[in-house]
Amino acid sequence: MxxxxxxxxxxxxxxxxxxxxxxxxxxxxxxxxVLGLSAYYLRxxxxxxxxxxxxxxxxxxxxxxxxxxxxxxxxxxxxxTMLEQKVIDVFIDSSQVYSRGDDKSQFAVRAxxxxxxxxxxxxxxxxxxxxxxxxxxxxxxxxxxxxxAAAQNEAGPTSSITKPEEVIIPSLTPPPAxxxxxxxxxxxxxxxxxxxxxxxxxxxxxKMNRRLTILLSAPxxxxxxxxxxxxxxxxxxxxxxxxxxxxxxxxxxxxLAIFAPTTLFIFAIYLMxxxxxxxxxxxxxIAMLVTTLTTAYLVFPAMFTNVNDLAYISPLALAVKMxxxxxxxxxxxxxxxxxxxAIFGLAMFAGTRLLNEEFLMGYKPLTRKLSDAIYLMMAHSxxxxxxPLWSLITIPVVYMTQIVFLAFAxxxxxxxxxxxxxxxxxxxxxxxxxxxxxALVEHGxxxxxxxxxxxxxxxxxxxxxxxxxxxLVSISMVSQAQVSGALFGAGLLLFIPLIAHFxxxxxxxxxRTKLKFPYWLAxxxxxxxxxxxxxxxxxxxx
Amino acid sequence: MIAPFFAVVKKELASVIRDRTxxxxxxxxxxxxxxxxxxxxxxLSLYDSDTIMKFGGxxxxxxxxxxxxxELASLMSERGLTVLQFATLKEAQTAFFNNEVSAVVDTPLxxxxxxxxxxxxPELDAVSSLIRMVIQEPLKQYENYLRGQKGxxxxxxxxxxxxxxxxxxxYSVLIPMLMFFPAFVSGSMSVDSLTEEVENKTLQTLLSTPxxxxxxxxxxxxxxxxxxxxxxxxxxxxxxxxxxVIQNTGWILCLAAIVAGITSTAAMLGAVMLxxxxxxxxxxxLLLLAGAGISTILNSSPITALSRxxxxxxxxxxxxxxxxxxxxxxxxxxxxxxSRCLLV
Numbered sequence: 001m002x003x004x005x006x007x008x009x010x011x012x013x014x015x016x017x018x019x020x021x022x023x024x025x026x027x028x029x030x031x032x033x034v035l036g037l038s039a040y041y042l043r044x045x046x047x048x049x050x051x052x053x054x055x056x057x058x059x060x061x062x063x064x065x066x067x068x069x070x071x072x073x074x075x076x077x078x079x080x081t082m083l084e085q086k087v088i089d090v091f092i093d094s095s096q097v098y099s100r101g102d103d104k105s106q107f108a109v110r111a112x113x114x115x116x117x118x119x120x121x122x123x124x125x126x127x128x129x130x131x132x133x134x135x136x137x138x139x140x141x142x143x144x145x146x147x148x149a150a151a152q153n154e155a156g157p158t159s160s161i162t163k164p165e166e167v168i169i170p171s172l173t174p175p176p177a178x179x180x181x182x183x184x185x186x187x188x189x190x191x192x193x194x195x196x197x198x199x200x201x202x203x204x205x206x207k208m209n210r211r212l213t214i215l216l217s218a219p220x221x222x223x224x225x226x227x228x229x230x231x232x233x234x235x236x237x238x239x240x241x242x243x244x245x246x247x248x249x250x251x252x253x254x255x256l257a258i259f260a261p262t263t264l265f266i267f268a269i270y271l272m273x274x275x276x277x278x279x280x281x282x283x284x285x286i287a288m289l290v291t292t293l294t295t296a297y298l299v300f301p302a303m304f305t306n307v308n309d310l311a312y313i314s315p316l317a318l319a320v321k322m323x324x325x326x327x328x329x330x331x332x333x334x335x336x337x338x339x340x341x342a343i344f345g346l347a348m349f350a351g352t353r354l355l356n357e358e359f360l361m362g363y364k365p366l367t368r369k370l371s372d373a374i375y376l377m378m379a380h381s382x383x384x385x386x387x388p389l390w391s392l393i394t395i396p397v398v399y400m401t402q403i404v405f406l407a408f409a410x411x412x413x414x415x416x417x418x419x420x421x422x423x424x425x426x427x428x429x430x431x432x433x434x435x436x437x438x439a440l441v442e443h444g445x446x447x448x449x450x451x452x453x454x455x456x457x458x459x460x461x462x463x464x465x466x467x468x469x470x471x472l473v474s475i476s477m478v479s480q481a482q483v484s485g486a487l488f489g490a491g492l493l494l495f496i497p498l499i500a501h502f503x504x505x506x507x508x509x510x511x512r513t514k515l516k517f518p519y520w521l522a523x524x525x526x527x528x529x530x531x532x533x534x535x536x537x538x539x540x541x542x
Numbered sequence: 543m544i545a546p547f548f549a550v551v552k553k554e555l556a557s558v559i560r561d562r563t564x565x566x567x568x569x570x571x572x573x574x575x576x577x578x579x580x581x582x583x584x585x586l587s588l589y590d591s592d593t594i595m596k597f598g599g600x601x602x603x604x605x606x607x608x609x610x611x612x613e614l615a616s617l618m619s620e621r622g623l624t625v626l627q628f629a630t631l632k633e634a635q636t637a638f639f640n641n642e643v644s645a646v647v648d649t650p651l652x653x654x655x656x657x658x659x660x661x662x663x664p665e666l667d668a669v670s671s672l673i674r675m676v677i678q679e680p681l682k683q684y685e686n687y688l689r690g691q692k693g694x695x696x697x698x699x700x701x702x703x704x705x706x707x708x709x710x711x712x713y714s715v716l717i718p719m720l721m722f723f724p725a726f727v728s729g730s731m732s733v734d735s736l737t738e739e740v741e742n743k744t745l746q747t748l749l750s751t752p753x754x755x756x757x758x759x760x761x762x763x764x765x766x767x768x769x770x771x772x773x774x775x776x777x778x779x780x781x782x783x784x785x786x787v788i789q790n791t792g793w794i795l796c797l798a799a800i801v802a803g804i805t806s807t808a809a810m811l812g813a814v815m816l817x818x819x820x821x822x823x824x825x826x827x828l829l830l831l832a833g834a835g836i837s838t839i840l841n842s843s844p845i846t847a848l849s850r851x852x853x854x855x856x857x858x859x860x861x862x863x864x865x866x867x868x869x870x871x872x873x874x875x876x877x878x879x880x881s882r883c884l885l886v
Contacts, residue, residue: 050838068710087857097700107705110702124689137658169685288567289566296574
């Protein structure tokens with residue numbers, strides 16, 4: 001523990017030295033001020049795009065201050081001609097709206113309609129008494145199982161409504177959509193990402209100066225080095241989370257609980273960057289890839305909070321709930337947090353295995369480096385333990401990747417979506433199952449046919465166990481349904497997939513290691529077989 | 543002078559291609575583009591009542607308890623919802639529990655001049671938010687009708703138009719993103735390529751060649767801009783193959799190249815002054831954010847200019863692009879004055 005604190009303190013000193021003195025703190029403060037200022041100016045214009053439509057107005061028309069519209073004053077004749085000549089998209093003459101039949105003009109009308117409706121409501125609300133301006137109240141009641149039972153037992157009208165009635169004014173209460181809350185939740189991610197980029201650059205700096213080499217020869221373990229260097233940044237990240245929570249007036253402890261696993265997850269991924277980069281440009285690209293993927297993974301599901309239970313794979317969905325003052329339980333909390341924590345654990349493990357001079361300093365193709373990394377992670381114990389364990393613990397990664405592929409697939413023509421998803425999932429699964437064995441063979445740790453086939457079986461077994469566990473956990477967490485019994489009840493149902501997985505990984509590993517096929521080709525062949533198996537199963541063949 | 547200059551440009555491009563990392567950058571752009579349109583598609587189908595009505599509106603059945611005021615019921619049918627009449631609330635609720643209707647609207651009651659309606663929705667979040675989405679428009683129209691009865695005239699209620707979200711997304715998010723993301727990357731690349739020379743101590747060697755310091759810096763910038771330009775050309779071609787109409791492609795590519803020049807020059811300026819990657823990249827990303835903010839406040843954002851060029855706006859032309867060229871030239875002159883920092 002002491003060692004960790006020493007390294008952490010050294011890290012803080014290093015940062016202070018780097019950013020102390022000179023003009024850079026001033027520049028940062030000035031830039032931050034500009035950022036704040038522009039955010040302040042732009043706070044009302046979150047609408048999509050700016051200056052897309054041109055609108056001509058004449059007579060008594062409410063001021064249009066929406067960034068999408070460029071407005072100009074014209075007289076009636078001029079307005080009509082400009083509309084004809086497609087110079088403007090819409091022409092408003094007092095309360096009369098003129099448009100053309102083409103798409104662009106019609107889009108402008110719809111966009112304008114939404115804006116004008118709001119303006120009219122403000123005008124009506126200001127110039128008439130409330131009861132006249134808003135003459136409608138809608139009471140929302142929810143009917144569930146309890147009400148159904150009550151309705152069947154009693155003769156009278158339903159008396160027991162469990163949820164209190166929620167009264168809304170339709171024109172003032174838009175239907176629930178979580179966009180704003182997702183944007184607020186995204187505020188938390190920005191500083192965490194920035195801080196973890198600093199964490200990455202600190203590692204790279206040490207690697208560049210060869211100071212890491214000295215540190216490695218000191219009597220500290222790689223775990224202590226990584227953890228010690230991470231500690232100050234993790235504290236910064238948590239402080240920034242607490243600050244944002246305080247500024248947005250929400251429960252600080254709850255926010256910390258929600259974002260702590262996310263912070264760990266982001267740090268885990270950024271820990272991989274300095275381990276694998278060879279040149280500075282590598283770092284930029286890898287870091288960018290990582291940022292995009294994590295942001296997408298966090299934002300995409302959260303947009304569907306309350307519409308789809310799968311939204312809970314992102315912790316932002318929890319933050320959305322938090323901002324809406326809606327309760328959520330342990331299941332909802334653990335569903336996104338556990339895989340993230342698991343990935344952090346995996347990354348820490350990988351980090352401690354890879355933090356050695358030979359691996360860090362070598363300039364090799366990225367694929368070669370990956371293979372070395374996997375070998376180093378496996379070499380700690382006997383292959384027959386390492387291989388199934390690897391298949392088992394990489395399941396959260398597989399699961400996250402498959403979700404990303406699903407999002408990709410929604411862009412394809414409808415007929416291709418299912419096929420693409422099936423193929424991509426098969427590919428990811430096969431990579432995970434075989435890459436370890438291939439790395440072991442290439443490093444000479446495994447040689448004979450028998451060993452390879454045996455390992456392929458163990459890998460398939462580890463993968464299947466992990467997959468079913470994950471399925472069980474996620475199903476019981478999200479819907480609490482009785483599906484789990486069905487999943488595990490039929491023993492034969494598990495036996496066939498096991499054999500299938502075994503066959504696919506054997507094909508790939510043998511093609512690669514014994515017949516010396518290139519890995520991508522072997523992988524492709526195995527994936528195609530796996531794909532047809534998936535299609536066959538889906539068609540109801542089994 | 544010219545030959546060493548192009549030798550550096552060539553070396554920079556070759557190293558990017560050799561590292562294969564540019565592939566990651568292209569993948570990212572593809573990913574962002576497809577992910578954001580997936581997001582849009584998903585949101586449209588879940589949160590946009592027009593889209594919901596188009597694809598499954600008639601399947602949504604609303605039970606209405608009979609009342610003398612049939613205005614709301616007819617507004618709902620006009621919207622395309624299937625409306626079933628029931629004599630009493632009890633009957634309607636029974637139908638609800640038998641899954642014959644998805645929601646029930648009770649008789650409007652008048653209470654001190656305010657009309658009260660009770661709406662019964664299923665407990666499941668997903669279904670109830672869907673119903674609230676589609677019933678919103680008829681409710682608002684009904685509210686306007688009630689206002690009309692009280693003598694309050696609400697203007698602009700008869701506007702229709704077509705749903706504009708996809709259009710706005712393509713021209714104000716997708717195209718600017720694909721055109722400017724390469725520029726953003728090229729700035730980062732310039733920082734990397736210079737700070738790497740400094741930290742590997744190869745800069746002095748490079749400067750002993752017949753290339754001036756300004757020549758070296760410019761060559762690195764040019765390499766980044768070329769890379770970004772090639773990507774933009776590819777994206778424009780791909781977008782047009784997908785049937786997206788883009789006007790003024792020449793000016794758009796010109797603007798994209800100028801913006802790539804601006805980001806690379808600005809990034810290089812930071813790198814020349816700070817000379818280490820950590821701080822330069824940080825300042826560069828802050829500068830990007832600040833630049834985007836300021837240009838929006840000044841109402842001359844390159845994003846707006848680009849969207850307007852792409853939709854063929856009547857008031858936007860090459861002159862709007864020229865503004866950015868002037869800015870680039872200024873920035874470049876500053877960089878040429880500052881590059882001496884590297885020699886000390």
